[in-house]
Amino acid sequence: MAVVPGNRERASAIFQDMSAIVQFENVGLRYGLDSETLSDVSFTLAGGGFYFLTGASGAGKTSLLKLLYLAQRPSRGVIRLFGEDVVTLPRKRLPGFRRRIGVVFQDFRLVPHLSAYDNIALPLRVAGMEEGEIDAPVTEMLNWVGLGDRGQARPATLSGGEQQRVAIARAVIGRPEILVADEPTGNVDADMARRLMTLFEALNRLGTTIVVATHDLPLIAQVSGAQMMRLDKGRLADPTGSLRYPPRQQGSE
Amino acid sequence: MASRADRRAAAAARHRLLPGGRVAGPMLWIIAIMMFLTVLAAAAGLGLGAAVQSMSADLAGRASVQVVEANPQQRDQLAARALTALRGADGVQAAAAVDPALLADQIRPWLGEEATSGDLPLPALIDVTLTPGDADAKVARLRRLLGGLSPSLRIEPHAAFLLPLAGLLSALGWLAAGVVLLMTLATGAVVVLAARGAHDSHRGTIEVLHLMGSTDVQIARLFQRRIGLDAMLGSALGFAFAAFVILLIGLRLSATGSELLGAVRLPPISWVVLALLPVAGVLLATLAARWTVLRALGRAL
Ligand SMILES: Nc1ncnc2c1ncn2[C@@H]1O[C@H](COP(=O)(O)OP(=O)(O)O)[C@@H](O)[C@H]1O
Numbered sequence: 176m177a178v179v180p181g182n183r184e185r186a187s188a189i190f191q192d193m194s195a196i197v198q199f200e201n202v203g204l205r206y207g208l209d210s211e212t213l214s215d216v217s218f219t220l221a222g223g224g225f226y227f228l229t230g231a232s233g234a235g236k237t238s239l240l241k242l243l244y245l246a247q248r249p250s251r252g253v254i255r256l257f258g259e260d261v262v263t264l265p266r267k268r269l270p271g272f273r274r275r276i277g278v279v280f281q282d283f284r285l286v287p288h289l290s291a292y293d294n295i296a297l298p299l300r301v302a303g304m305e306e307g308e309i310d311a312p313v314t315e316m317l318n319w320v321g322l323g324d325r326g327q328a329r330p331a332t333l334s335g336g337e338q339q340r341v342a343i344a345r346a347v348i349g350r351p352e353i354l355v356a357d358e359p360t361g362n363v364d365a366d367m368a369r370r371l372m373t374l375f376e377a378l379n380r381l382g383t384t385i386v387v388a389t390h391d392l393p394l395i396a397q398v399s400g401a402q403m404m405r406l407d408k409g410r411l412a413d414p415t416g417s418l419r420y421p422p423r424q425q426g427s428e
Numbered sequence: 429m430a431s432r433a434d435r436r437a438a439a440a441a442r443h444r445l446l447p448g449g450r451v452a453g454p455m456l457w458i459i460a461i462m463m464f465l466t467v468l469a470a471a472a473g474l475g476l477g478a479a480v481q482s483m484s485a486d487l488a489g490r491a492s493v494q495v496v497e498a499n500p501q502q503r504d505q506l507a508a509r510a511l512t513a514l515r516g517a518d519g520v521q522a523a524a525a526v527d528p529a530l531l532a533d534q535i536r537p538w539l540g541e542e543a544t545s546g547d548l549p550l551p552a553l554i555d556v557t558l559t560p561g562d563a564d565a566k567v568a569r570l571r572r573l574l575g576g577l578s579p580s581l582r583i584e585p586h587a588a589f590l591l592p593l594a595g596l597l598s599a600l601g602w603l604a605a606g607v608v609l610l611m612t613l614a615t616g617a618v619v620v621l622a623a624r625g626a627h628d629s630h631r632g633t634i635e636v637l638h639l640m641g642s643t644d645v646q647i648a649r650l651f652q653r654r655i656g657l658d659a660m661l662g663s664a665l666g667f668a669f670a671a672f673v674i675l676l677i678g679l680r681l682s683a684t685g686s687e688l689l690g691a692v693r694l695p696p697i698s699w700v701v702l703a704l705l706p707v708a709g710v711l712l713a714t715l716a717a718r719w720t721v722l723r724a725l726g727r728a729l
């Protein structure tokens with residue numbers, strides 16, 4: 176195939192980088208009849224990378240993450256996860272992909288009638304893990320996020336920060352290959368925010384690809400080797416310039 | 429292989445996924461009422477069907493020949509000739525004169541003592557039992573035969589007397605079957621509405637489960653279990669009440685001592701059919717819930 180000058184980037188996307196875990200190509204998203212919320216979004220994320228997504232409120236961060244965690248289909252463009260085109264994927268194959276992605280929702284989405292413990296256990300149960308094998312990891316996770324003694328509490332009786340930590344524990348307990356977090360430090364104090372980032376870094380070292388939407392710039396500075404994408408009115412800027420040819424490992428540039 | 433305790437814990441965890449209490453609101457009670465009415469209607473249909481059947485079996489193969497002749501001597505002669513002719517005729521299994529005393533006994537309640545005094549000319553009666561099959565044609569043939577003997581001989585198939593009644597009863601039976609069918613549709617519709625409501629009110633939980641990789645079938649199973657359980661309770665209640673009422677009505681019917689009403693009783697096999705109704709109800713509810721929730725889930729990504 177002839178590589179037309181000026182089309183090098185496209186060509187490189189076609190010869191897929193094997194380490195690419197997420198690929199967006201000219202993705203557009205339009206809600207209803209409004210103008211596009213996301214336009215011409217193209218990027219590639221390497222497996223094992225740590226990425227921040229920033230941008231003003233309303234820039235489209237949540238919308239982009241929704242495409243990533245398969246809560247929404249794009250209006251146009253191609254999205255590949257784990258090397259497979261997920262835009263044309265039949266519905267019944269989506270659950271398999273979703274189980275490989277952990278999500279911390281901006282609004283937590285804890286199940287209100289379930290205890291913190293049961294909320295955290297949810298992904299394991301969905302995956303069909305035997306009941307006897309659930310207790311150890313859930314208890315460990317509760318302790319990890321500092322809620323060891325609040326396991327039986329309902330979400331409504333937890334503070335915003337505590338709910339957020341339950342949401343994070345739930346997102347990571349299934350050892351997802353990709354962790355997507357939408358403003359995960361929005362409701363916690365600076366100290367807890369730092370601890371959560373340390374937690375994310377630990378997961379990242381275990382091989383999980385991390386994508387965090389935030390507009391907390393000091394937080395971004397805290398994670399060395401992380402890369403940054405910036406959304407501006409639904410268009411992607413690439414301030415670190417490394418998204419299209421991401422390094423195989425973080426910090427190797 | 430999961431241990432029993434493990435399976436129980438898993439079931440409890442699944443149970444917790446939807447909040448406690450009835451997911452489908454008052455569906456349980458509606459199903460109880462529907463099941464009550466369905467079982468009653470089915471019992472009525474089965475009872476009437478059985479009555480019509482036994483009545484027809486009794487009557488179809490029989491006919492009466494009347495000798496309408498005022499002169500007693502001529503009447504007896506004619507009756508004897510008719511009896512001989514009938515016994516020799518094709519399609520007649522048996523023919524016997526009805527004892528005039530018996531006839532008088534039967535008529536006495538209607539006409540009083542004069543009936544037996546001999547002043548009142550009573551027709552002589554011959555009971556004819558036809559060979560099985562095609563009673564109408566045989567009766568017509570016998571009518572021609574007897575007509576050739578004397579215009580005073582009349583043959584009347586028994587079925588003719590009760591034909592309108594049998595027709596009415598079987599129409600009622602079909603009506604009952606129609607009611608059962610409508611009840612089934614209505615029950616299905618109630619479950620569809622209840623399942624849709626349950627789905628809508630748990631949309632948030634469903635979305636979270638979906639995004640964690642739950643399959644539609646996993647989610648539908650949660651609802652279908654709960655709704656199936658409600659349906660089971662409702663059906664059992666409705667069936668128990670209906671059975672109670674049917675037994676009561678049965679007692680009252682046999683207390684009337686009427687042969688006609690007494691024929692309207694449930695053969696034991698009907699109870700088996702009735703007992704299958706709640707089972708079918710639970711199955712229907714479970715399937716309707718599953719179908720509804722799967723359809724609703726299919727609309728989301
Ligand atoms: N479900 C939706 N339907 C219609 N418009 C939406 C929906 N979700 C988001 N939007 C719009 O898309 C734009 C981007 O929103 P969002 O992705 O939430 O941005 P951010 O997360 O960066 O604040 C906003 O203008 C918002 O109103």
Ligand SMILES: [Mg+2]
Pocket residue numbers: 236237238281357
């Ligand atoms: Mg947002």
